[in-house]
Amino acid sequence: MERVSGGLSPKRTLDALRGALAPQDALILLMLLVLLRHEADAERADERGDRRGAAEAWDRIRRGSWDWEAYEVVAEAHRGLLHWERQYFRLQEPAGLRGVRTGGLAPLVDCVAAARDTVEFFEACLELPQTRAKGGEYYTPPAIARLLIGLLEPRTGESVYDPVCGSGGFLLWAHQYVEANGGRPRELGLYGQDASWVAVQTAAMNLTVHDAYARLEGPSSTLTDDRFRDRTFDVVVANPPFNQAGWDEGGYTHYDHRWAYGMPPPGNGNFAWAQHVVSKLSPDGRGALLLPTGAATTAKPAEQGIRARMLEADLLSCVVELPAGLIPHVRNPVSLWLFSRTKKPHRTWGRADRSGQILLIDARETAATIGRGRHTLPDEARERITSTYAAWRGAPHGTPYADEPGWCRSVPVAELAAKEHDVLPSHHVGATAAVPVVADAEEEAAQLTRELLGLFATSRRLDDELCELLRRW
Structure with missing residues (x-):
């Protein structure tokens, strides 16, 4: 039994x-x-x-x-x-x-x-x-929670906030991450809110049995009744309902200060959540948000416009395309968006100045099957994602960063702007990433010259083949 x-x-x-x-x-x-x-x-x-x-x-x-x-x-x-x-x-x-x-x-x-x-x-x-909140899943699988917290690296004395906290998994993993890395978890400020009373109660009980404490608010929707309206946080992390319709309760928040990059459409709350996360970042804050992959490519004017303005404000630091089946109620692949208030070198960022750049990681093929129709993100995949992001930031414990075709690429925001601000990693990390990084302008010119000469040779060969075909005709 x-x-x-x-x-x-x-x-x-x-x-x-x-x-x-x-x-x-x-x-x-x-x-x-x-x-x-x-x-x-x-x-x-x-x-x-x-x-x-x-x-x-x-x-x-x-x-x-x-x-x-x-x-x-x-x-x-x-x-x-x-x-x-x-x-x-x-x-x-x-x-x-x-x-x-x-x-x-x-x-x-x-x-x-x-x-x-x-x-x-x-x-x-x-x-x-x-274990479900009314209207949707509120239990984030541990592998996903560990990935997001590992990317954000909360530290002793910082504040961590989850605006849709569910069972409190992100807050709990933040507490355990600080403890595992030699910090003082009791000095970590944990904050959460959820629209489900069952979820808020479950989070409180979950944290307690793990000997952690958080300030929890609810039941009320963060998007229409922000219980931490006047606060910002060092770390913000969220797994909200995807494509949430009617999130604004009939225009209740139409003039909210959080919509600095555009009014989110009432039929889809994805970019309401994205802007809420950004609005809660402290001056050196960083955030993580799970979104459907469609948010990275949507051409709907309102959503595309918000995405474009957030990119132009240089708030988005990384997008990770994750495998399908990691979250029980979502069959399609999901994307993980990482936000940073600043990408210039500082204590919680690293030594690399990544202003005007975005790291794109295609991790769609990293899932492991754990049951019928169920998948998880194995430790080696999670560690590869976190180490890639750490290297790109120039984190003290990271290795030197380099683009890897088919896996990751550091893309200028200007290039994305020319492609309708599409930030889906699988659209950018393929052949484009195979261009070698050169040391200086002289070497770059030499490389381009070699490529151009090769194209001329190919053109002459094709001309010869075409002439031969015409003679035979």
């Missing part, structure tokens, strides 16, 4: 409750119990602490009289999480608990009690199909 950390897996446990509770309600209740167990374990491990509310509540639920109804179990959990809820917010109770007897919830309690590792167990919960 499938197990996680010594107990039944979350999936098997929820299957056992089928019919007693709706799948979404059962999952929320399961994660609530995991949070309570985590807080109870933390209280017991803190010998000097005087708080025992979570531990006592967890013990009462485990022993509990099975004559209780399910909503009474939730009420007991709330009492045990009183201190936690003062830090965050009161957790919303799952709907549909009335009339469900506690005996029917025994598998949930037993499953959480048997888990040896609450972190691993909670992560397994996040991978379940029920």
Whole structure:
């Protein structure tokens, strides 16, 4: 039987409750119990602490009289999480608990009690199909979260913001990235907002079981109700809904200050998200945004105009074309856009001045299959992307950068302007990138002369062949 950390897996446990509770309600209740167990374990491990509310509540639920109804179990959990809820917010109770007897919830309690590792167990919960916000997926696969955070390189003392935070994966990976690189993760400011109340709650619980904290806002749409309106951040990262229609709620944000590069069309929110990310960057800030590949090439006037003006403002530093199937609800390839407030040498950028240039990386062929119709980005692909970007920036730990035909190319913004500001990497990193980089003007002239002489020779040969064909005719 499938197990996680010594107990039944979350999936098997929820299957056992089928019919007693709706799948979404059962999952929320399961994660609530995991949070309570985590807080109870933390209280017991803190010998000097005087708080025992979570531990006592967890013990009462485990022993509990099975004559209780399910909503009474939730009420007991709330009492045990009183201190936690003062830090965050009161957790919303799952709907549909009335009339469900506690005996029917025994598998949930037993499953959480048997888990040896609450972190691993909670992560397994996040991978379940029920883990969805209303209207779309809110769980970003770890491979994608690690890639974006690795490219942005958050540091001790910086602020990290996710305007559509979902389950909090980007914020959590930022915390873990700083810790893994010898920093002080508790000095990292984490901020998030989401339109889904389920997502905001899930993010708070997810961060807690991983011993991290973030300031979370919602439920409200960032595009129409920015809860961090007067703030900018060192790192901004987002995986928003793609091609979001009706994002402006009937023109509510038509004159918003964020649309400095053009009013996004109401039928598609891609460039609303792009401009929101840019508006939140601090003077040395950097941002990462996942978008459908169509955003890189669209010729629709409003969207193309915004893309052109953002390029001309030199805000876009890199576009990575990723494989299809990496995100569960998106079958097509996606593109990763990296923004920088400045591309001149500075502490969080590197030694290379890349003003007026954009790095394009074609990583479409890097996916690994992990199941039927499912793909992931393997570690070697993620490391190649991050090392290429680091080399291009002249990062202290990077190697010297060079264009690689079929993989990457540093393209002048002026060249992209002549091609309708198309920034899709696969349109630019092929034969064009094979032109060798020359040392100086004299060598460049010699190279061009050789190429021209070769073209003359080819022309003479074709003329001879054509004359011969005409004589035979």
